Amino acid sequence: AQTVTQSQPEMSVQEAETVTLSCTYDTSESNYYLFWYKQPPSRQMILVIRQEAYKQQNATENRFSVNFQKAAKSFSLKISDSQLGDTAMYFCAFMNKNSGGSNYKLTFGKGTLLTVNP
């Protein structure tokens, strides 16, 4: 079974600064997807960024980028130029990329509460 660990329950950052959220995972699979989701107080889980394990290049989406270290099973999220609207719970998630079938479930970490201070 896959596990996802987020070792930082809470973090804070000043507006306009950069912050990095950590995530490690454990799997015996070689082909999978990794995601970062954001959950603001509105409760809706919003996809921030995704990474395919077979791609060595780190994914980027505007101010959000990841540092994917496959051998170390590490998948950290860097938020640049932090904004007040980035305040939310951030969840790291793993999905196995099975072939032949629709068995695609997400395994989440426990989350990191990020607060951006003015």
Next chain:
Amino acid sequence: DAGVTQSPTHLIKTRGQQVTLRCSPKSGHDTVSWYQQALGQGPQFIFQYYEEEERQRGNFPDRFSGHQFPNYSSELNVNALLLGDSALYLCASSSPRGRYGYTFGSGTRLTVV
């Protein structure tokens, strides 16, 4: 383009009762998954429906059951409610295989008293 719609938003039930939660997937999506999120925790996978069949199930008892309709909408049913079933229930939809990520609804907050 409507995203994932869940109803109701909040619900209070008594121990032992039964509850039905509903989900309409995002337009163009045909796979629906349900997750339970306890307070302060990450979501836990309950089950996934595709082509009106349960394709995969997480570690949840048989009291949790579901259904998917021909229009891809889905229901989550929980029988014999326990206090521990109090949680946020999230519905997520995707295209087949979910490779582009799932779109989540805002959830149903269930409180069992």
